[in-house]
Amino acid sequence: MESLAEQGVTVLFKVDAERMRDGTQPWTLVASGGPFRDDLLVRTDAVSLEACLEVCLPRLRGLGLVIPR
Numbered sequence: 001m002e003s004l005a006e007q008g009v010t011v012l013f014k015v016d017a018e019r020m021r022d023g024t025q026p027w028t029l030v031a032s033g034g035p036f037r038d039d040l041l042v043r044t045d046a047v048s049l050e051a052c053l054e055v056c057l058p059r060l061r062g063l064g065l066v067i068p069r
Contacts, residue, residue: 003067004060008034013049029056035065 001011010033020026025045029052032041042063044055061067 004031004065007065009036009060009065010034013052015049027052029053031056031060036063 004011009031012028012030014028014030016026016028025047027046027049028043029046029049030041030043032039036042040063042056042059044052046052046055057067
């Protein structure tokens with residue numbers, strides 16, 4: 001996440017207790033700011049932090065951001 005911040009991206013992780021109790025996707029990852037055009041926002045809701053990363057990291061790389069593996 002440091003490499004994203006160094007590129008001007010703000011990253012927010014959230015886990016929602018209510019959604020966790022309901023058995024839905026309690027984790028949210030939101031990336032915004034910096035190099036994104038037109039107020040682009042990369043966001044996903046998932047069952048785990050790892051699942052959020054599996055969805056968002058390829059999308060962020062596809063937008064030209066450099067993220068170490």
